[in-house]
Amino acid sequence: MKKWLLVLALLLTSCEQERGAAIRETNDQGGDIPAKVTEEQVYQGDLLLVNKEYSLHKEGIQPDIVKLYGHKEMVRGYALLDQTIRLSQRVAREFSVMIEAAEEDGVRHFMISSGYRSLGEQDRLYQEKGADYALPSGHSEHNLGLSLDIGSTKMEMNRAAEGKWLEKNAWKYGFILRYPRDKTEITGIQYEPWHFRYVGLPHSLIMKDKNFTLEEYLDYLKAARAISIEADGKSYEVSYVPISKDTVIYIREGRRYSLSGDNRGGVIVTTYR
Structure with a gap:
């Protein structure tokens, strides 16, 4: 009806x-x-809302997770912290488009320090680091494949040109700063100037x-x-x-x-x- x-x-x-x-x-x-x-x-x-209250169902994990190091065509204009970084292939392509735009503005020292984590990897991280550092398995956005930690090879993101550029422009490419400085009571997570999440347009706008x-x-x-x-x-x-x-x-x-x-x-x- x-x-x-x-x-x-x-x-x-x-x-x-x-x-x-x-x-x-x-x-x-x-x-x-x-x-x-x-x-x-x-x-x-x-x-999908994934946080301390709502846990990820397995069908919510992106089906196109890839190891970025093995796809040189997607790793242009930015560095990887190590060879194990994984992400949704679709999101990685959107990230590359965004990085190209940043380079046109003279901002070019980006690095991905973390991407997708399996549920098992998240559980091990939680057991090793505890609740002050990590979320339980299934409650972290990193288990989705849609979120990534973005750094600068020059300095901390809260001071870096890369962080400032993303905070101003990431929405144009479907990305959001997931844990803003003034929203801790809502997200339950302290300010993380490096953690970005893909939601797509027009939602990011x-x-x-x-x-x-x-x-x-x-x-x-x-x-x-x-x-x-x-x-x-x-x-x-x-x-x-x-x-x-x-x-x-x-x-x-x-x-x-x-x-x-x-x-x-x-x-x-x-x-x-």
Whole structure:
């Protein structure tokens, strides 16, 4: 059954201008083409919330994990701390695009110090280092394959040009600073200027504009149910759908879509022209 959605139109200006959200309420009768969403989808996708409260399901681990050292074409313009660094191949490509853009701005001393960790590796790290240093297995974003620790070969990230560039520009390429300085009470993690997470556009843009952590963004989507936004030359509609067993959603004809679970009982549907 098609549901009426409340659409909040976020009219955002370019990143060089002061950004703000003008809200317009309209009625929208959803889409035309049915698509079945299974309960398993709640635990898969780029927007999964993995933290001290919500643990990763195995189906949420990215299927394209690769050892970066063995893919020289993806390791250009930045260093690896060691030869064991792994990451989602898709995310590694997006990271390379971002690093190329940074180099055009004269910022070029990046290094990946940590990427994907298996559940077993996370458990060993937790047993060795304890709760002050590591999260239990399944509760670390490093178990996803979507997160990476980015350093500078020159100095600490909180002082480095690389850290400052990423904090200002990473959202343009779908990445967010996952644990900001002023959001510790929300994330449960102290400020980590090196830890970035891939969520993709337009989500990174909305989170940057509203100064949201991933926790806040998912709460916002759940409350709003549907938003629309122009980003990167595309017209996006983002909807939150609670999932109970198998659910049918409706996609507007002529639009592409992607799905991501939130790991909390819902799925975020992103459609675009």
